[in-house]
Amino acid sequence: MTATAEAPDRRSYFAEGWNPAAWLLSTDHKRIAWLYLVALLAFFFIGGAAATLIRIELATPAADLVSDDTYNKLFTVHGIVMVWFFLIPSIPATLGNFLLPLMLGAKDLAFPRLNLASWYVFMAGSLTTLYAVIAGGVDTGWTFYTPLSTMFSNSHVSLAAAGVFIVGFSTIMTGINFIVTTHKLRAPGQTWFRLPIFVWTLYATSLVMVLATPVLAASLLLIVADRVFGIGIFDPAQGGDPLLFQHLFWFYSHPAVYIMILPGMGVVSEILPCFSRRPLFGYRFVAYSAMGIALLGFLVWGHHMFVSGQSSFAGVVFSFLSFCIAVPSAIKVFNWTLTMRKGSITFETPMLYALGFLGLFVFGGLAGLFLAALAVDVHLTDTYFVIAHFHYIMVGGMVTAFMAGLHFWWPKMTGRMYSETWGRIAAATTFVGFNLTFFPQFVLGYLGMPRRYHTYPDEFAVWNMLSSAGAVILAFGYLMPLCYLGWSLFRSRRAPDNPWDATGLEWQTSSPPPQHNFATQPEVTGPPYQYELPEIDRPAAPR
Amino acid sequence: MTIRAALLTYVGLLLLLALTVASTFVPLGAGNSLINLAVAVAKAALIGMVFMHLRRSGLLVSLTVAVLLFWICLMYGLTLNDYFTR
Amino acid sequence: MSAEAQGHATGVEPSGEFGVFVFLVSEGLLFSALILGYLVARLAPGADFAAGSRELSLPLGTLNTAVLLSSSFCIALATIWGSERSRWARLAALATVALGIVFLCIKGYEYFEEAQKGLLPFRDMSDRYPKAEPQHLRLFFDVYLALTGTHALHVISGIGLVGGIALFWRRLARPAHTLKLAALYWHFIDVIWVFLFPLLYLAR
């Protein structure tokens, strides 16, 4: 990444220097976005490596590659790394960090130094956990359930939990920064209902970050306190209640799944109008439903505890509320679909990814409704059906949206165009590979294959083989962008300022943007997504 | 906030503290907990309104505090809903 | 939105207070979750919180509450004097720190006494706590340690924060403003204690 230095007249943010200090100590949100991007990619591939080993083990019914104990540690690393060190910060800390000030017409986030600090805190926490993994591993699953994690596990639970705890601080820092920025640093004329949906979803995400993460901190703190000092609030032998841990953990972790998906919804809401040349259908509904999801997401956590021993009345309440949360998600899906209606759709790479998101998210969300039904969940809980459900949303939805956003804004971030052909091939490959990997897991779960075992009866062999084969294709789908995007940094066409002819303030500045984002303070005079049919010459600025 | 207001608040806080501690020597059953809770809320309100100048910090900050209280209700309500119906 | 806040500076003045309050919301939920643990434990069959509470020292607890309230008063004075650019501001901030340290010392002494009686759940209580049914107290002391321990950690970071501002007063760009933000945090710690005190010491 050294050849992108700009001609001196344009003075892009890359021109501020290439020595390590210029990157590691810069408070420029655009550079911090890159710091996060590099770190998160590394974690994505670490988590991916664990997944690869898991899929190799599961390719055949017998235990041929790893022991049961190692297998436990593998899926734990996979879960912890993917959830906390990749998905939670993924879009907010990279694309969000880069774009939020640009979309608001601001010079930077409200607290630039806090932003840089959040990256260091993130690295400190994630490396702590990584050390715990290298030093021997953790075998509790990413959920750290008590009493397994407090009484029975003799792996490095405390250290791993401490790392996650520290990463939580960085999440809260980012959340505070985004909330304050959105309130205080909007461009003149940019009222709340002139904000791009991506900003709305980042705002909703940040609210969830600030409101949920401390509760995770409390639950992890109590686990560590139990292991280190014997403070047994979750320990039934002392009169404590292990279910309380699940309440606290899921009070965080269900909203956390919306931390993971909301920014993806925002990205797609930017891309679909652009490549359909249509304004976003029902803008206000999409904005409100983001806020609705942020609120309702806090009311349903008990659906992870249907068979745990919570009262059956609570089960019914949580089941009902879980159905309710499908409503705002469905509103969004309908609005996206109607946005494309009668549009003049073109299938560039970001659009292909966005369409992939749409299909996979709907599929995963519908599976969520099955699981939210109490009686059905008793059969499906802790099977591969659950695994398939959340991978459809988290990988099929969120990671696909991340790729969509990365391709959409890559020209803005780097000033370079990537190979469109390779982009389309990669988008198609991930879609096929993803479905081949995870659709069989729905079937397996329905047939009763439990999650978290390293062996299984012979009758599940075919579906597992398919799944492992799909994983190979999926891996190619993710490795390809690494190559052609990396390649594009060094030798490919320079990007124009607005390659997609998109609306939004970020496209009004140069590609890549100058250090302070805009030469003059931009103003906003109209609603977002002013796309018109048919395509004629039209200034990119919203009017 | 003036020095006078701060001083009055401080005295009020100490009086409330005396009240709540004194009340524990009078056996009132559940009444004791009620008094303690009421006094705690009063003290928190005093500190918030005067020392943290919530009175004059505008809609946005007031909303922020309201969000906190609302979310505490959500957490407690839905969790205790489980414990009270076991 | 007022025009002056938009898009220009990287928002020190209008954003700082709001940012701190958003942070305090987060902190508030951390303590709420821990206090939820208290409630659930108190409801648990066999838990005897009244007995546990009676083992704590009411005089020391009351004294400590008064100390913390005084520290809040102190830092309130410091912010007033700070906005008047008076030299007393720095002194009042240092007094706040001193009171914070006093609070920690008293708390530490309480822990020490409780450990002497064998009440703290670090080891098996039954060999050290001589009275009957130590198990009933155990849950109370679990919760007690978790709550006061987390609170004490916050007092420590508050001391670091306010102490840092007082020490580096001259080198800060806007010390009075920074102190005002730190004071919000300090008052918040006080509010938390205001709830912990009756929950733990007055549940007799």
Ligand code: HEM
């Ligand atoms: C329509 C909305 C949704 C509903 C009704 C729903 C419902 C459920 C239910 C009932 C479970 C528990 C299944 C069980 O353990 O027996 C579950 C698990 C899960 N869901 Fe969802 N879900 C929805 C959306 C999402 C989203 C958007 C994500 C992620 C971005 C997600 C991620 C997860 C995860 C990670 C788990 C499994 C956690 C674990 O046990 O390790 N869900 N979902």
Ligand SMILES: [Cu+2]
């Ligand atoms: Cu959930």
